[in-house]
Amino acid sequence: MPRIEELETPAIVVDADILETNIRDLSTYAAAHHLNLRPHIKTHKIPEIAHMQVAAGSSGITVAKSGEAQVMADAGLADILVHYPVLGAAKLERLAEIARTRRVTMAVDSLVTAEDISAAASAKGSTIGLLVEFDVGMRRCGLESPEDGKALAIAIQKLPGVCFRGISFYPGHIKCAAENQGPALEEVSARIAEITASLSGAGIACEIVSGGSTPTAYQSHRVAGLTEIRPGTYVFNDRNTLDAGVCSLSQCALRVHVTVVSTAVSGRAMVDGGSKTFSGDRLSSGAKEGFGYVVEDPSIRFLAMSEEHGHLDLSESDYRPKIGDRLTIIPNHVCTCVNMHSRIHYHRGGTVEGVWEVAARGRVQ
Amino acid sequence: MPRIEELETPAIVVDADILETNIRDLSTYAAAHHLNLRPHIKTHKIPEIAHMQVAAGSSGITVAKSGEAQVMADAGLADILVHYPVLGAAKLERLAEIARTRRVTMAVDSLVTAEDISAAASAKGSTIGLLVEFDVGMRRCGLESPEDGKALAIAIQKLPGVCFRGISFYPGHIKCAAENQGPALEEVSARIAEITASLSGAGIACEIVSGGSTPTAYQSHRVAGLTEIRPGTYVFNDRNTLDAGVCSLSQCALRVHVTVVSTAVSGRAMVDGGSKTFSGDRLSSGAKEGFGYVVEDPSIRFLAMSEEHGHLDLSESDYRPKIGDRLTIIPNHVCTCVNMHSRIHYHRGGTVEGVWEVAARGRVQ
Numbered sequence A, B: 001m002p003r004i005e006e007l008e009t010p011a012i013v014v015d016a017d018i019l020e021t022n023i024r025d026l027s028t029y030a031a032a033h034h035l036n037l038r039p040h041i042k043t044h045k046i047p048e049i050a051h052m053q054v055a056a057g058s059s060g061i062t063v064a065k066s067g068e069a070q071v072m073a074d075a076g077l078a079d080i081l082v083h084y085p086v087l088g089a090a091k092l093e094r095l096a097e098i099a100r101t102r103r104v105t106m107a108v109d110s111l112v113t114a115e116d117i118s119a120a121a122s123a124k125g126s127t128i129g130l131l132v133e134f135d136v137g138m139r140r141c142g143l144e145s146p147e148d149g150k151a152l153a154i155a156i157q158k159l160p161g162v163c164f165r166g167i168s169f170y171p172g173h174i175k176c177a178a179e180n181q182g183p184a185l186e187e188v189s190a191r192i193a194e195i196t197a198s199l200s201g202a203g204i205a206c207e208i209v210s211g212g213s214t215p216t217a218y219q220s221h222r223v224a225g226l227t228e229i230r231p232g233t234y235v236f237n238d239r240n241t242l243d244a245g246v247c248s249l250s251q252c253a254l255r256v257h258v259t260v261v262s263t264a265v266s267g268r269a270m271v272d273g274g275s276k277t278f279s280g281d282r283l284s285s286g287a288k289e290g291f292g293y294v295v296e297d298p299s300i301r302f303l304a305m306s307e308e309h310g311h312l313d314l315s316e317s318d319y320r321p322k323i324g325d326r327l328t329i330i331p332n333h334v335c336t337c338v339n340m341h342s343r344i345h346y347h348r349g350g351t352v353e354g355v356w357e358v359a360a361r362g363r364v365q
Helices: A016-032 A049-053 A066-076 A087-096 A111-124 A146-157 A172-179 A185-201 A214-222 A239-243 A334-337 B015-032 B048-056 B066-074 B089-098 B111-124 B145-158 B172-179 B183-202 B213-224 B239-243 B334-338
Strands: A011-015 A061-064 A079-082 A103-106 A128-134 A162-168 A208-210 A254-262 A268-271 A292-296 A301-305 A310-315 A326-331 A345-349 A351-357 B011-015 B062-064 B078-084 B103-108 B129-135 B164-168 B208-210 B254-262 B268-271 B293-294 B301-305 B310-313 B325-330 B343-348 B351-357
Touching: A011 A016, A016 A049, A016 A214, A016 B239, A049 A061, A049 A066, A061 A066, A066 A087, A066 B334, A087 A103, A087 A111, A103 A111, A111 A128, A111 A146, A111 A162, A128 A146, A146 A162, A146 A185, A162 A185, A185 A214, A208 B015, A239 A326, A254 A334, A292 A301, A292 B062, B015 B048, B015 B213, B015 B268, B015 B343, B048 B062, B048 B103, B062 B066, B066 B078, B066 B089, B078 B089, B078 B145, B078 B239, B089 B103, B103 B111, B111 B145, B111 B164, B129 B145, B145 B164, B145 B183, B164 B183, B183 B208, B183 B213, B239 B293, B239 B325, B293 B301
Parallel strands: A011 A345, A061 A079, A079 A103, A103 A128, A128 A162, A162 A208, B011 B343, B062 B078, B078 B103, B103 B129, B129 B164, B164 B208
Antiparallel strands: A011 A254, A254 A268, A254 A326, A268 A310, A292 A326, A301 A310, A345 A351, B011 B254, B254 B268, B254 B325, B268 B310, B293 B325, B301 B310, B343 B351
């Protein structure tokens, strides 16, 4: 097999040893704290990695789209949470069909969506578990008041083809807690207590309290009442998690290999990957500047991107580029970066072991 | 065939009538001004649309990557400019092989790259035309001094397997001329005159002077000495070209159809497309705010994106969303939006006529 230095660039390359360590470490943590780990496959979209996560102890997987659920179900994944308020007859029919042979759960924040799911599942003779989603400050999806949540849970209990299983929320923004942009873990604990007490008052028990994302993953035991976490990014990590201080360089499993293709403009070097290789995502916290971390010399600023050009600014670096130099870059946001590619290579110690198809890429419905 | 309102969302939908008009109008302009039109296929990556462009009078096509050239050559496109300093043995071997049966031209700004192309073409017994690229202020690729360009042209003339055909530059940033972020067309004319005079002094004629991009496309006759333009976006247009004042709404051929999936958070509506549907690209000029133009009500602010959620802010709109509502959105940057998808639908008058595979998507090498 070739060395990673021999791959055509730009190439997305995963260190399989780091990947396995990341998967094992979070599984060990979750088991120690009696938390179910249900990784979000949005990060990799690769059935082989989902199977690695389940083999390491994950209780199942999380997806966002019915097409992603289809790819993962076809690949033999048995327990799938669709943490998205999926709407549309064809999509719900697809999920209801999957639920005939797989355990399918969905998150909802409206009666309309719950009723549509109920109708689809009933027509297929399957049952879909439902979580009621609450907003904990991100202002995206999720009910705001415990009373509204209780009313929805009661209504769900009366619908055929679905069964109420608990509540969920998305705390990804807690990574910004240090910058006072999100609620502290204690506030989330208090909110869970308030919601579960309200439900309990109506005689409704929550089998599942689902939250968690990569930045807060190893703090999950501090959230009282939590039963399940849904991190995605932890398998690879990226410049966002590095910048947030929740991983080290040695835990970054994915790098983008690029080649310097132009040095004609003074003070700059152009590499052969831009926004169609890295995705256009900004850094989600901190200075928000730059489009990746140049491993060989972090003083090289990844200043800008065109679609196929990465613009490196050398004004703060001693690096003197030559055409043909190879550099390796950790992307800002690994989930959107992987999504740009149809396949990624994996290696051990620099020797390529194989290629994974990003099988669920482009399944936007 | 279904109506566009029946497609599963998110759906990328092209109005074939508008597309044909956009292609025809620019072809008519280019012919009237004796300019070769060589559209960049980065916008659509679809061989069928490339053939429409050639049938309307384009002299050939432009691509950025060897993999894109391969897809287009396999689909029968006969005259391909790779306007990128492609580096790497496998990629150059691919292009040299294509050059055995197709007319292939490449842009270079270094002797190293020209020598590698020469070696690859010589090994295959083919000939690749070369343009020497100059920077006109974007600080991306391209030589800065006419003297360096002349030296490179002279060196190219001595290499086997390649032939010097002219010069090129990328003036995309001229769209910002109104904001004093780029040179005026007159400055570009002066720069071309300076470069061609320098080459002429060495007895070197420029068969091709290649520039042009969508924002400046209809001003190309004002650039003295130009022989060829390479616009891409004009086939579909987007919020960038709308915002820059170089197209009207009636010339926007592509829209993203989305469904409102959550209204739980007050003052917001969530739609089922985010950065994995639209791409994360910001608006390239003006206020740079927002991620798309909501056709049904432009006062709806497309405030933020998660990977699969579009966050609509309703604070300045009278729109009261209902779950299941469909909206149509013009993306900020249509080239990166199309690149997120494996296929796009096209229609006339709302009736779907077919689906195109985005065949060159993901060909990043």
